[in-house]
Amino acid sequence: MLKIWGRTNSTNVKKVLWAAEETGVAYENIAAGGAFGIVSNPEYRAKNPNGLVPTLEDGDLVLWESNTIVRYIAAKYGDSRLFIADAGQRAQAERWMDWATSSLALPFRDVFWNVVRLTPDKQDHAAKEKGLQTCCKLFAMVDETLALQPYLSGEQFGIGDIPVGCFAYAWFEMAIDRPDLPHLKNWYEQLKTRPAYQKAVMIPLT
Structure with a gap:
């Protein structure tokens, strides 16, 4: 199951959640950033040195930058319609x-x-x-x-x-x-x- 770190009212997090919903891949959304904190913790900075959201975990793969994450989700879990062959x-x-x-x-x-x-x-x-x-x-x-x-x-x-x-x-x-x-x-x-x-x-x- 994917882990998507980030508060749901963030535009950049919305991109990733939307992409995941379009593909139907199972994911867990972990609230982070803004009032939720977490992004300054050393454990989070080890995943995303920018201290921003979103961050994606897919097994051992960790990604940050929302557009990159959207591309990845579409390429791995979407079809040719979403990713465009x-x-x-x-x-x-x-x-x-x-x-x-x-x-x-x-x-x-x-x-x-x-x-x-x-x-x-x-x-x-x-x-x-x-x-x-x-x-x-x-x-x-x-x-x-x-x-x-x-x-x-x-x-x-x-x-x-x-x-x-x-x-x-x-x-x-x-x-x-x-x-x-x-x-x-x-x-x-x-x-x-x-x-x-x-x-x-x-x-x-x-």
């Missing part, structure tokens, strides 16, 4: 995974923390507005792609949809002003029909 098609899907981390995550964090996690007296409204403007532009890029294909992974759902899909849940459920991006919205509505998405991602925002 063709190398070129898989690379086109995987770029969205890396884009979510390199381009979307930081401005999204400024929005999320100032809308959901910080008390009003600690919110940075300038950072929130700047992050919101950037996220609107970035999600417009996603919308343009989804105008041409049903999923970020191509014609079928795959690993390329998982990271951005985790951000999309908070994007649509936060009390913010969003531009009308119909293709993004339709894609999100499709994700919401997936039992694995409902279980791993669609939990209260905290």
Whole structure:
């Protein structure tokens, strides 16, 4: 059985839990990080020297970095639909995974923390507005792609949809002003029909 270390309200942990649910592999989720602590303990740092979540244990194999873990779970426990057998098609899907981390995550964090996690007296409204403007532009890029294909992974759902899909849940459920991006919205509505998405991602925002 897999062990997935990390608190379930972490976007990066949600990616891994969603991937595991899609494959049907048995796993144990061990709460760690944030209010749960653990990540500073020497035993945990021996598994993940970053002191972050998630961390995956599969027998003797230990992995950290959420996108890497998603790729691994999909490759080992998923099918060709989730992992995508063709190398070129898989690379086109995987770029969205890396884009979510390199381009979307930081401005999204400024929005999320100032809308959901910080008390009003600690919110940075300038950072929130700047992050919101950037996220609107970035999600417009996603919308343009989804105008041409049903999923970020191509014609079928795959690993390329998982990271951005985790951000999309908070994007649509936060009390913010969003531009009308119909293709993004339709894609999100499709994700919401997936039992694995409902279980791993669609939990209260905290």
